[in-house]
Amino acid sequence: MSWHPSTRGLSSYILSVLADEDRNHKFELALRYCVSSFRTEQGYRPHVLDFGCGAGLLTHHALKAGAAFVTAVDCNEDVRSIARLTLERAGFVEGTHFAILDRVPPDAVYDVLVSDILGTLTTSERACQFWTPLERCIKKFDFAPRPYYCVPSKLVQWASVVRFPEMFNADPSGGMKHAFRASCRPQDERVHLVSTQELGLPLCSSVYQRVHPRVQIRVDVLGGRDGTFLHTAAAKSVDLPIEHEDDLLCFEWTATLFDGVTVQTTLEEYASLPPGVRACRATRWGLMLGVPPLGSGRFGVAFRAKDGMVRMTPKRHRVAAT
Ligand SMILES: C[S@@+](CC[C@H](N)C(=O)[O-])C[C@H]1O[C@@H](n2cnc3c(N)ncnc32)[C@H](O)[C@@H]1O
Numbered sequence: 001m002s003w004h005p006s007t008r009g010l011s012s013y014i015l016s017v018l019a020d021e022d023r024n025h026k027f028e029l030a031l032r033y034c035v036s037s038f039r040t041e042q043g044y045r046p047h048v049l050d051f052g053c054g055a056g057l058l059t060h061h062a063l064k065a066g067a068a069f070v071t072a073v074d075c076n077e078d079v080r081s082i083a084r085l086t087l088e089r090a091g092f093v094e095g096t097h098f099a100i101l102d103r104v105p106p107d108a109v110y111d112v113l114v115s116d117i118l119g120t121l122t123t124s125e126r127a128c129q130f131w132t133p134l135e136r137c138i139k140k141f142d143f144a145p146r147p148y149y150c151v152p153s154k155l156v157q158w159a160s161v162v163r164f165p166e167m168f169n170a171d172p173s174g175g176m177k178h179a180f181r182a183s184c185r186p187q188d189e190r191v192h193l194v195s196t197q198e199l200g201l202p203l204c205s206s207v208y209q210r211v212h213p214r215v216q217i218r219v220d221v222l223g224g225r226d227g228t229f230l231h232t233a234a235a236k237s238v239d240l241p242i243e244h245e246d247d248l249l250c251f252e253w254t255a256t257l258f259d260g261v262t263v264q265t266t267l268e269e270y271a272s273l274p275p276g277v278r279a280c281r282a283t284r285w286g287l288m289l290g291v292p293p294l295g296s297g298r299f300g301v302a303f304r305a306k307d308g309m310v311r312m313t314p315k316r317h318r319v320a321a322t
Pocket of ligand 1: 005006017018051052053054055056057058073074075076079115116117118130
């Protein structure tokens, strides 16, 4: 069954989202560039749709950047109340500067889309599936320099092979590796996907060693210059070698928000973030690890992209040359 956002209660990750200063700064910058490009290129202040507004931070940034009005939509009743409170406390007036709704009205039209409903995989919060129906309400401009104004504008999903973090090797009993494998339960022949968020803070914020370069397995372009609202290109099949029993598949992503402003959940990004921000990033998005079955020896892994989801099957005896 596919994932659905909850309509009541607060997610455990909400504070990690709001305390990720790097993410917040990047969205603020991207919205500043987007709204000012819009004003210069289209000649008026835009009406912004903040889809999945949460506590209203991106609505706040859009208004500060010069948006004429922001419609903030969230399916969760409890976060809508928080958004209302925080925006009013910041001096914005409901009805004058913003509206908060539980869904996008059928006949509405907006100039700019901003949406952070990104998950540990680009597909895990079904962002692209939820964005597709928004094509009807995001204005398409006929003339240069761009047909749409969307934040984010491009998502790249990567896969690579990594090795257990150093701290596993520092454990002389090997207990950490056994505990890790037991908690991931890779019992059958398939590769099991686990999010580091579910494995406790030491694992989420560890820096893993990359042993095979990352490869793109899916690219989603939102509001592309070719005039397509959402274009997805997914690799049908990619082989990655698993050569050591400590090897894990690792899924990372890069989101271009607007005009070169990027937010990432990649090994390099994790390594460069200050520890507090890294902990927030790790407990919100984390990395997705693919854990091969124990004792499977050396084999390749084939990916198949179906319905936007990544599936993996080990291919025995397809061993990369050493
Ligand atoms: C990660 S939070 C982001 C909150 C806020 N935009 C921010 O950046 O700080 C994602 C929010 O999107 C909402 N959401 C997810 N999918 C949604 C959907 N399909 N329709 C409406 N809201 C959705 C969730 O309820 C949640 O509040």
